[in-house]
Amino acid sequence: MTTLRIILWDIDGTLLESGGAGVTAIVRTARELHGQELSLAELDYRGRTDSLIVRQIFTRFQIPWSEENLTRFRNRYLQYLQEEISRSSGRVYPGVERLLSAIQERAGWRQGLLTGNFERGARIKLAHFGLERFFSFGAFGDRWECRNELARSAMQLLRERWGEELSARQVFLIGDTPHDVLCAQAIGAYSIAVATGGYSLAELAGCRPTMLLPDLEQFEPLLALVEGRS
């Protein structure tokens, strides 16, 4: 019997870059709804969930935190994201589509998302770049501000789907920031760090991922890792 293996993907900086569409959409939303000019330098967004980014903006501008304000911000952001991405100069990183296809073809391997994006934001980005077809499940940043909590909820979702006996040692997280590595470690999963999103190899090495790659063009070692461990 083939052992089930689950590969969970981060989106921004790992699969693709949105050409600044996400950040621009946030800046436009803050300006329109709250009359605030955010500078990009103020936003510590890499590896953060969308909910946490909105929380940081609300704190910064002393906007009351409520479901209503969050929903309003999210809806407008998603509308702007759709607009911005259609004129963005983003791209899918080299090797990504080949790797997604290779994983999809393996018996017993499943791939999903573990991303800080709002679910609808994730779908907008993936659909724009034609990657949506690879992902049928995922854990998203709508409810979770903390990536470790998000990872724990992903693990719960996986066990609901594939059974309580599913071990974190069957789970592999691919991401581009220390937050991705740390949240894999928090649930006992393997972590594959890829230096395409702005963090250097040295910075990523510092948090001791299971595997560290400069990019996903040469992905054989990654397949070997997933194949060999469970």
Ligand SMILES: [Mg+2]
């Ligand atoms: Mg990322």
